Amino acid sequence: MxxxxxxxxxxxxxxxxxxxxxxxxxxxxxxxxxxxxxxxxxxxxxxxxxxxxxxxxxxxxxxxxxxxxxxxxxxxxxxxxxxxxxxxxxxxxxxxxxxxxxxxxxxxxxxxxxxxxxxxITAIAMTEPGTGSDLANIQTTAIRDGDHYIVNGQKTFITNGIHTNLVVVAVKTNPHAEKKHRGVSLLVIEGGTPGFTKGRKLEKVGMHAQDTAELYFDDCRVPIENLLGEEGKGFTYMMEKLQQERLIVAIAAQTAAEDMLSLTIDYVKSRKAFGKQISEFQNTQFKIAEMATKIELGKSFLESLIEQHIASNDVVTKVSMAKYWITENARDLSAQCMQLHGGYGYMEEYKIARRYRDIPVMSIYAGTNEVMKMIIAKNLGL
Known part of the structure; x- marks a missing residue:
């Protein structure tokens, strides 16, 4: 099966x-x-x-x-x-x-x-130069002017930023809302809209082929028909959708961890040192056993979460746990797997080197792992 x-x-x-x-x-x-x-x-x-x-x-x-x-x-x-x-x-x-x-x-x-x-090709623009996980405090504004919104602001670290021609943008339609999150709305802004420009392609430590960019809005006129949902509900919409986003990050980290372990097992079986295969050394065996156990735990946890998510259950707390634990486990595994590859693990021609660069950001995007712990603690009644 x-x-x-x-x-x-x-x-x-x-x-x-x-x-x-x-x-x-x-x-x-x-x-x-x-x-x-x-x-x-x-x-x-x-x-x-x-x-x-x-x-x-x-x-x-x-x-x-x-x-x-x-x-x-x-x-x-x-x-x-x-x-x-x-x-x-x-x-x-x-x-x-x-x-x-x-x-x-x-x-x-x-x-x-x-x-x-x-x-x-779509993108979602939440993060700003001065605002990451604190979405209620975004500074990009969209002020109503007749049948348009006038959008001003800057977004950064936008995945698909270079290729995108349709962006869901988190904006402040009411910058003076007493409760800041109630002033947030979502606007869909199409490529080619006057006042919407893309900045440079950002150079990252890893994920080199993934285009990431800054987006700028300078008196960008967006038709009111491009408002997504209701005005002032943007923050609520983002919170509703973050369960799936964070689950996807956990799935990616789990898949990467499984791939790294498979690569490493193949390598230690083929590489020799001191007259025998690296896989015959007890340290190698213990490291592989530890990693395999953690990967199996992550898989079992994820499987139950996926089933509950498909059934439309609220699993925000558990998804936050999965996103935090599985991404950090993958990051730890990348270092251990590189170590088991020896000097070859540091060479670009070996996939483990790329994994080592790519994995760390999973602990940062879609809400940092520190934010995941805040959500878990809050939902536990602390």
Whole structure:
């Protein structure tokens, strides 16, 4: 059977088909994409052509109307190739669901079909130079002027920032709201809108092929029809969607951890020192045993969370636990796996070196792990 208990034959066939697609269209080219610091638009189009973008979208908007379990498979298989493909998961399972949940029929008809084909690449712009996890204190404003909003501000660390042509932007429509979070709204801003410009592509420690950028809004006039949901409800919408976003990060970290362990087991079996395989040394065996145990614990925890999430249960506390624990475990594993690779682990030609660079940011984005602990503590009544 498949990786999870809830996987059916249909899931297995879907995974097999997608993995085969990625082996041809991504795995061979991935190293070059890392060098180029960009994933080509052509790859997005191919994903769309094959039905691997936004598979959960209703058929009337061009999607396959599949549940989250299929999106999970897509996310895992992308991560198995490399963390720089995370922008595709963000498009599929983080940004587009905002439009699905809070958009009007007219908005969904206008935006979703091209999100499915890959003609439109989405981003979500929350973080600002002075505001990270503290979303109630964003400074980007959207002031009503007749049938438009005038948007001014700056966003940073935006995944898909270079390629994006449709951005869900967190703005302050009421900067003077007594309770700051009630002044936050979500606006959908399209590429080419006057006053909307992109800054430089940011150079990161890892995830080199993933385009990350700064976005600027200078007297950017956005039609009121682009308001997503109700004015003043943006903070609530973001809180509602963060459960899935953080679950996706945990899934990515778990997949990366499993991949790193597999790479390391293969390596220690093939490498010799002092006349025998590295895998025969007790220290190596103990390290592998410890890592395998933690990975199995993470997998079991995640499986139960995924089932509850698909059933639309509120698992915010447990998802916060998973996001914090699994990402930190993956980060620890990356260092241990590199150590077991010896000097070769520090060489660019070995995948473990890339993993070592890519993993740490998982503890930071989608809410830092310190914020995860704050949520856990609060929900435990502390």
């Amino acid at each position: 498949g990786k999870y208990k809830f996987e059916t034959t249909e899931h297995e066939l879907f995974r097999k088909s997608f993995r085969k697609f990625l082996e041809v269209e991504a795995e061979v080219q991935y190293d070059q994409w890392e060098i180029d610091h960009l994933i080509p638009l052509e790859f997005w189009r191919k994903l769309g052509d094959m039905g691997y973008l936004c598979s959960q979208v209703e058929e009337q908007y061009g999607g396959l109307d599949l549940d989250f379990s299929f999106g999970l498979i897509i996310q895992e298989e992308l991560e198995r190739i490399g963390s720089s493909l995370i922008g595709i998961g963000l498009h599929n399972d983080i940004v587009v669901p905002y439009i699905e949940s809070y958009g009007t029929v007219a908005q969904k008809s206008r935006w979703l079909p091209k999100c499915v084909t890959g003609e439109t």
